[in-house]
Amino acid sequence: MxxxxxxxxxxxxxxxxxxxxxxxxxxxxxxxxxxxxxxxxxxxxxxxxxxxxxxxxxxxxxxxxxxxxxxxxxxxxxxxxxxxxxxxxxxxxxxxxxxxxxxxxxxxxxxxxxxxxxxxxxxxxxxxxxxxxxxxxxxxxxxxxxxxxxxxxxxxxxxxxxxxxxxxxxxxxxxxxxxxxxxxxxxxxxxxxxxxxxxxxxxxxxxxxxxxxxxxxxxxxxxxxxxxxxxxxxxxxxxxxxxxxxxxxxxxxxxxxxxxxxxxxxxPSLPINKEWGKSIILDTSHIGEVIHISDNHILIKSKKDKVIFFGKKEEIHDEIGEYREHDLVKYYPEPSITRYPNAKKIIKV
Structure with a gap:
């Protein structure tokens, strides 16, 4: 350059x-x-x-x-x-x-x-x-x-x-x-x-x-x-x-x-930084404990802020039948107008 x-x-x-x-x-x-x-x-x-x-x-x-x-x-x-x-x-x-x-x-x-x-x-x-x-x-x-x-x-x-x-x-x-x-x-x-x-x-x-x-x-x-x-x-x-x-x-x-x-x-000796944000972007995921399981959703209690999150079946990485209460999962929180905020991209840890 x-x-x-x-x-x-x-x-x-x-x-x-x-x-x-x-x-x-x-x-x-x-x-x-x-x-x-x-x-x-x-x-x-x-x-x-x-x-x-x-x-x-x-x-x-x-x-x-x-x-x-x-x-x-x-x-x-x-x-x-x-x-x-x-x-x-x-x-x-x-x-x-x-x-x-x-x-x-x-x-x-x-x-x-x-x-x-x-x-x-x-x-x-x-x-x-x-x-x-x-x-x-x-x-x-x-x-x-x-x-x-x-x-x-x-x-x-x-x-x-x-x-x-x-x-x-x-x-x-x-x-x-x-x-x-x-x-x-x-x-x-x-x-x-x-x-x-x-x-x-x-x-x-x-x-x-x-x-x-x-x-x-x-x-x-x-x-x-x-x-x-x-x-x-x-x-x-x-x-x-x-x-x-x-x-x-x-x-x-x-x-x-x-x-x-x-x-x-x-x-001329400086590198071109095309991916600046990758090294500093903050992790927004939560770790939580599964506290309730039904046919189409699970409830997760966040370890970070103790808030209960609602996870749709479609957001769960594995089959919902493979989950048990007290399992630890990783997910991404999202606000909701309903009682519980949403849990997105849920996966076991």
Whole structure:
């Protein structure tokens, strides 16, 4: 397996993006090493982007409902709260957008609903939210949805403190404008799209040296952490649990880039692993004791979890008449809607 065979499969035009003199991509081996470095950066970026996306969409959706509930509590007597709150449109982000007022958002919603239809899932707010893109929610964070615009959907400024409670100017301590927050989110969305299209994450036309390129990656990642903090600081702990920040710090170094550029030199000597899963796949079988035998089934008590399993005659390897109570058998468990879970591929041990 040669370097050329790999680079050709990546396409010449795409591979050319890694031919950066600043990064030292002056040979096929070096470019492939830079490509591998970018793949590792992308794998560490992904959890941070996911936390940003989930934090943002849930914060916007839930804050809208919370604001409406608080508005009802301010406006009406407590005996009317339950009825008034039940009238809140839980699918507000769907009903607000039409083909006329926002064709792009309307199309995104219809695409999400069509996907749910294919999967035969109900059109609940939670299901639709899960199908909508990150860009859909980013597009809401702009002044077009400010109360002064008298928009068909009003989000700002009254949701700003609920969605982005910690988005403050570091010098003045004053809340950042929605457009300022939205601009940061747009940059994150660009990185997300770049990652999904397998493009380099460090694009920096002003880069003079390798340190500038690495710093650009750090800047992108820091932006993700900053926005997560703006929405919910506790969600930053999710990245600490999986040591994501530590992994990114290790990759954002000149040494990590250098090390990756050395890797392709050993590719020709590496074996091609076609059966990766065989060595690590987990054994799902159970060992159990036969506790009951009839003409068309047996009951087995698992040694592993003491659960009783139902084994059809058709699932038994030998004739059912050859089995006796207390025999030990090996089988594969399968859930069932009946009283006992099923035992599959039953054989004596």
């Amino acid at each position: 040669t370097i050329e065979a790999i680079t050709q499969s990546l396409s010449a035009s795409r591979f050319a993006t890694y031919q950066s003199p600043i990064l030292g991509g002056t040979s096929s081996e070096q470019c492939l090493g830079i490509y591998l470095w970018n793949k590792q950066l992308a794998s560490v970026f992904l959890p941070a982007l996911q936390v940003v996306e989930i934090s943002l969409r849930n914060a916007i959706y839930q804050s809208y409902i919370q604001y409406e509930e608080e508005r009802i509590e301010r406006k009406f007597a407590s005996h009317a709260w339950k009825e008034k709150k039940s009238q809140i449109d839980r699918s507000w982000f769907v009903t607000a957008f039409t083909q006329r007022n926002n064709p792009g958002a309307h199309k995104s919603i219809q695409t999400a609903i069509n996907q749910l239809d294919k999967e035969k899932k109900p059109h609940t707010p939670e299901n639709i939210i899960a199908k909508l893109t990150f860009g859909f929610w980013v597009s809401m964070v702009r002044n077009d949805f400010d109360i002064q615009k008298k928009s068909y959907l009003v989000l700002w400024p009254h949701l700003r403190g609920l969605v982005f409670p910690n988005a403050l100017n570091t010098q003045t301590g004053r809340p950042l404008s929605i457009n300022s927050i939205g601009n940061e989110l747009k940059e994150i969305n660009k990185i997300r799209n770049r990652l999904s299209h397998h493009e380099p994450l460090w694009r920096n036309q002003k880069a003079y040296q390798v340190e500038d390129i690495i710093n650009k990656v750090i800047e992108h990642y820091e932006r993700c952490l900053k926005v997560i903090y703006w929405i919910n600081p506790s969600n930053l702990k999710l990245l600490d649990i999986i040591e994501n920040n530590q992994k990114m710090a290790e990759l954002c170094s000149i040494h990590a880039l250098w090390k990756n550029k050395q890797l392709p030199g050993g590719i």
